[in-house]
């Protein structure tokens with residue numbers, strides 16, 4: 001027996017599902033039934049709530065009074081999106097289980113949508129001698145997976161147990177299914193009033209079910225590859241739209257019987273039943289509605305001609321019903337959009353975005369010509385939003401002022417804080433279990449990628465070693481003035497000391513072994529901080545300027561041909577990974593190889609999963625306070 005204790009109350013549907021599976025595996029059949037029934041109940045409640053929040057909020061936003069009566073740039077659309085968001089957050093917030101389920105649901109995918117619980121349930125019911133429920137579970141599963149032979153033979157097996165087929169139900173059938181079935185039966189029995197009642201009800205319920213199914217599609221999004229504002233909107237929209245278009249197909253299955261024309265067929269039944277009960281106007285409306293879906297349907301056109309000849313029928317009887325008009329307008333428009341998307345994106349993008357995932361995202365944003373110099377490049381797409389966020393977080397948690405620069409060579413201006421963390425220190429933190437290995441892995445992976453692309457783009461044949469890797473944030477001090485003439489990083493070359501007459505001396509204290517430089521930017525939520533190529537030491541002749549953003553890489557050869565600097569960071573914090581490469585193995589960063597070894601040997605780190613980034617009890621906030 002299942003003990004119902006307090007803990008059960010807060011269990012999510014997936015947790016209950018897992019307990020159900022466990023009970024099943026241990027042959028605890030009664031427990032299995034209880035857990036899966038509870039899991040299904042929870043999930044249904046959750047789904048209903050999410051759907052109804054989305055629908056209610058859409059409706060509310062649509063009828064809200066605009067903040068300003070004139071729309072340009074689709075501001076009204078966005079205003080409503082904002083209102084809808086507020087509403088959804090509020091709606092979902094008063095149910096703490098929603099959020100919990102939401103997260104679980106994103107990860108476990110469609111266990112419930114695919115009716116997986118019934119795969120177990122039918123066996124557990126059978127074992128507890130509940131044959132009707134066992135058969136119904138098998139049937140429910142079969143409706144969602146009509147081609148599953150094993151389940152089909154299971155169902156047949158249950159039928160051998162002397163049960164009445166009428167008792168078998170599809171547990172997941174929506175209300176319209178049985179209404180429609182009854183309506184169709186009433187038609188066979190020529191019970192026209194019953195046809196009208198059931199079909200009208202079924203029609204309303206069907207449209208509602210489709211709205212709910214569509215609302216279900218408006219969920220989280222993980223297909224992002226182009227994070228710009230508008231492209232990400234249209235990308236998410238398109239994924240949603242494809243999902244919504246599937247609703248009609250899913251809902252067209254009446255207990256496994258596929259009806260491509262389920263919605264319009266309601267009007268077919270209705271026109272006949274209304275005619276038989278003498279309601280000619282309603283019959284004509286049903287005819288016109290049906291023709292919205294199938295304008296060339298011969299049978300219905302015959303009906304139309306027949307009704308037109310009836311003495312009492314007036315021309316304005318043939319107005320299609322409002323819900324049919326609305327439905328078809330949306331349907332046609334959505335189809336056109338999807339066709340357009342398929343056509344355009346297949347031809348224009350597929351050719352550009354082939355092969356590997358990385359190749360897909362990567363593109364050259366500025367070439368040598370645009371940057372006005374040789375051995376220069378700006379590329380985008382070298383880090384994902386997630387990677388940028390994580391790396392920035394690491395920089396901020398663990399940064400040490402000046403780490404990576406000894407005092408003398410520190411490029412600080414008085415107006416900015418300069419904090420960073422080297423790859424070596426990241427390794428150290430990982431080694432001492434203060435940082436999860438996956439973050440070190442990310443650091444290594446992202447930087448290795450830049451090395452690969454630099455080699456490829458500059459066609460470098462010689463070996464290219466990492467010499468120094470530094471994750472660094474430049475932060476405007478709170479009381480620094482808005483107008484600044486100083487630079488965040490004065491104009492310099494990376495591998496020599498530039499003298500006043502602009503000659504370049506390859507000598508100490510310069511990092512003379514550096515051959516290529518790369519800066520991978522991680523964010524853009526700050527003011528100022530542009531990277532500049534300049535032809536003079538004062539930064540008066542700026543050749544080109546690069547605005548940092550997540551995943552953007554500026555790379556160049558490290559000599560005097562590429563004088564560069566950073567403009568003042570006026571507000572906020574600008575984070576980037578600086579990477580310097582050398583052809584000389586003597587200057588290869590040994591810690592990188594150590595890091596790889598540490599990662600290989602540390603697959604069994606046991607860290608507290610509730611703490612992100614920091615594994616042990618390392619109080620990041622206090623540590624930070626000590627320094628500032």
Ligand SMILES: O=C(O)CCC(=O)C(=O)O
Nearest residue numbers: 489494519531566576578
């Ligand atoms: O952060 C940047 O954009 C450039 C920094 C730089 O030039 C350097 O650290 O040598």
Ligand SMILES: [Fe+3]
Nearest residue numbers: 492493494564
């Ligand atoms: Fe530099």
